Amino acid sequence: MNYSPITYSNTPLFERRPLTYNPNLFRNRFNQFCTSLAGLFAAMAVLPLFLVLIYVLVQGGKLLSFQLFTQLPPAPGLEGGGIGNAILGTVVVTLVASLISIPIGVGGGIFLSEYSRNGWFASAVRFANDVLSGVPSIISGVFVYGIIVATRAIGGQSYSALAGGIALSVLMLPTVIKTTDEGLKLVPQELRWGAYGVGASKVVTILRITLPAAFTPIATGVVLAIARAAGETAPLIFTALFSPFWPEGVLNPIATMSVLIFNFAIMPYEAQNELAWAASFVLVIMILGANLLARWISKAAQP
Amino acid sequence: MTSAPTSPPATADFSLRRRPASEKLLDQGFHYLTLALASFVGLLLLAIVLTVFHGAREAIATFGARFITTSSWDPVNNQYGAFVAIYGTLVTAFLSLLIAVPLGIGTAIFITEDLIPTQLRNLIGLMVELLAAIPSVVLGLWAIFVMEPAIRPALNLLHTLFWWSPFFAGEPQGPGMAPAILILVVMILPIITAISRDALNQVPVELRQGAYGVGTTRWGALMNIILPAAISAITGGIMLALGRAMGETMAVTMIIGNSLNFDLSLLAPGNTIASMLANQFGEADGIQVSALMFAALILMILTLVVNIIAQWIVRRLSLKY
Numbered sequence: 041m042n043y044s045p046i047t048y049s050n051t052p053l054f055e056r057r058p059l060t061y062n063p064n065l066f067r068n069r070f071n072q073f074c075t076s077l078a079g080l081f082a083a084m085a086v087l088p089l090f091l092v093l094i095y096v097l098v099q100g101g102k103l104l105s106f107q108l109f110t111q112l113p114p115a116p117g118l119e120g121g122g123i124g125n126a127i128l129g130t131v132v133v134t135l136v137a138s139l140i141s142i143p144i145g146v147g148g149g150i151f152l153s154e155y156s157r158n159g160w161f162a163s164a165v166r167f168a169n170d171v172l173s174g175v176p177s178i179i180s181g182v183f184v185y186g187i188i189v190a191t192r193a194i195g196g197q198s199y200s201a202l203a204g205g206i207a208l209s210v211l212m213l214p215t216v217i218k219t220t221d222e223g224l225k226l227v228p229q230e231l232r233w234g235a236y237g238v239g240a241s242k243v244v245t246i247l248r249i250t251l252p253a254a255f256t257p258i259a260t261g262v263v264l265a266i267a268r269a270a271g272e273t274a275p276l277i278f279t280a281l282f283s284p285f286w287p288e289g290v291l292n293p294i295a296t297m298s299v300l301i302f303n304f305a306i307m308p309y310e311a312q313n314e315l316a317w318a319a320s321f322v323l324v325i326m327i328l329g330a331n332l333l334a335r336w337i338s339k340a341a342q343p
Numbered sequence: 344m345t346s347a348p349t350s351p352p353a354t355a356d357f358s359l360r361r362r363p364a365s366e367k368l369l370d371q372g373f374h375y376l377t378l379a380l381a382s383f384v385g386l387l388l389l390a391i392v393l394t395v396f397h398g399a400r401e402a403i404a405t406f407g408a409r410f411i412t413t414s415s416w417d418p419v420n421n422q423y424g425a426f427v428a429i430y431g432t433l434v435t436a437f438l439s440l441l442i443a444v445p446l447g448i449g450t451a452i453f454i455t456e457d458l459i460p461t462q463l464r465n466l467i468g469l470m471v472e473l474l475a476a477i478p479s480v481v482l483g484l485w486a487i488f489v490m491e492p493a494i495r496p497a498l499n500l501l502h503t504l505f506w507w508s509p510f511f512a513g514e515p516q517g518p519g520m521a522p523a524i525l526i527l528v529v530m531i532l533p534i535i536t537a538i539s540r541d542a543l544n545q546v547p548v549e550l551r552q553g554a555y556g557v558g559t560t561r562w563g564a565l566m567n568i569i570l571p572a573a574i575s576a577i578t579g580g581i582m583l584a585l586g587r588a589m590g591e592t593m594a595v596t597m598i599i600g601n602s603l604n605f606d607l608s609l610l611a612p613g614n615t616i617a618s619m620l621a622n623q624f625g626e627a628d629g630i631q632v633s634a635l636m637f638a639a640l641i642l643m644i645l646t647l648v649v650n651i652i653a654q655w656i657v658r659r660l661s662l663k664y
Binding site for chain 1: 362366369370373374376377378380381382383384385387388390391394395397398445446447449450452453454456458467469470471472473474476477478479480481482483484485487488489490529532536560561562563565583586587589590591592593596597617620621624625632635636639642643646647649650651653654
């Protein structure tokens with residue numbers, strides 16, 4: 041047996057270069073170009089938030105006064121006035137929507153997570169829920185118009201605050217279900233076993249152990265859903281309509297801030313346009329406040 | 344050595360408690376209650392489709408397919424055709440997507456790569472999410488009074504440069520398709536950014552290490568390894584954004600001009616299905632309500648199809664590592 045020793049030829053297989061960064065290579069130039077492009081895009085993406093916030097705070101802040109919260113909007117052509125009825129109306133309609141969608145949503149979420157986590161029925165419900173969350177908000181207005189307003193189903197009334205609240209609850213429901221489902225899934229299985237081990241029934245386990253353990257993610261999702269509903273306009277313009285007066289119960293048309301902004305923005309009167317900016321100011325502060333609150337809830341719970 | 348088996352104690356230390364019937368009933372009842380509440384979602388979706396379809400029956404019988412292809416919207420003579428609105432819906436949605444997709448993915452890459460400190464990245468992410476929280480109607484107000492006057496010179500420039508093209512014919516007069524497209528970009532950008540960011544964050548770090556190990560650059564790794572790995576989730580997010588853009592109502596209604604006449608020009612006023620609904624539903628009666636319901640049905644079918652495709656893409660095409 042004759043082994044020839046391994047020999048290395050003196051000509052390298054590849055060109056030997058020093059391992060230094062050469063900025064003039066095409067790939068490095070390309071890298072720099074793409075990085076600055078991405079930075080530019082990121083700057084362009086946050087720019088609208090700044091511009092919108094600055095204008096809303098400056099234009100709306102100008103009108104901020106005590107009477108803004110206590111007075112009714114003026115008749116077209118007149119000066120002054122406030123948006124007291126619209127602020128109250130937004131609270132009423134959002135409250136109605138929350139009272140409908142939170143119990144249904146949390147209950148549905150409990151079923152998905154606790155009773156039928158992987159069944160075909162649960163995946164069908166999850167699918168329907170995802171599709172429902174993509175239904176345009178104006179369609180939920182059309183739906184409530186067709187089923188409640190046009191048929192005068194509630195108390196013989198056509199347009200009402202209740203109808204507006206129902207339209208908003210259609211939009212809130214998918215978010216509430218989804219966050220409840222996801223929140224309950226995060227609860228460790230050991231907690232449930234522990235509860236069963238000491239003899240708790242399933243209802244008691246869910247209501248006293250699992251649900252409280254998932255309170256933080258559910259509360260975060262619910263606050264976000266309420267904030268989104270408070271700013272919605274499209275489902276309200278032909279369900280809750282608008283009213284220049286103080287709210288007269290849930291069975292009558294009601295003014296809301298979002299519809300007020302829409303109506304007053306396209307009016308050719310200066311005073312109305314200014315009230316639209318003021319209402320935007322109040323609405324944006326409320327909604328951004330709710331968003332930061334939701335973030336704080338989820339942060340505060342994390343160790 | 345055998346020991347006798349220990350005999351059971353004469354008296355038990357514990358008592359066996361049977362679950363009372365009421366407790367079992369409560370357990371069962373709660374199960375069925377939550378089952379009913381979960382089924383409510385499916386019933387609600389079905390009810391929405393049926394209600395809109397029921398409302399549209401009269402118009403479907405009267406106008407049929409003509410409704411989609413003709414563009415006369417004439418409440419006096421009760422002739423309705425929604426071509427202008429359908430065209431406007433599709434054009435505004437797709438063009439806004441064309442602008443928002445590069446912006447959104449670029450932003451997502453910028454805040455998932457380690458180009459800038461983590462706190463700054465989180466801040467940009469937070470701001471994009473807060474942009475999504477601003478109500479559509481407030482963006483519409485801003486578009487009317489701030490954005491549209493600000494971009495008018497740019498639109499004028501487009502007109503003077505491309506006056507020969509039918510898409511830029513006519514002086515921009517204020518409200519129109521182009522400002523509506525821009526405000527739609529602002530509205531769908533947060534969705535695309537958020538979903539792309541989550542998708543990019545989920546790409547396993549080993550893939551990136553492998554790419555760097557064979558000597559590629561940051562963007563070589565992004566283009567060839569990381570983006571392809573995340574592309575299915577990103578595509579799903581883009582489809583969701585498309586659905587949102589088609590159904591978006593308030594900001595578009597306030598800035599698009601709500602013209603009932605067909606115009607190819609992007610600088611001229613246009614219309615979308617959603618804004619037509621928002622404008623006319625309150626005052627409509629008779630067959631006009633039915634025609635609007637027909638338009639709503641078309642919008643709903645469009646968004647349902649887009650959303651179902653989006654769900655399917657996210658579920659089926661997601662890569663498993």
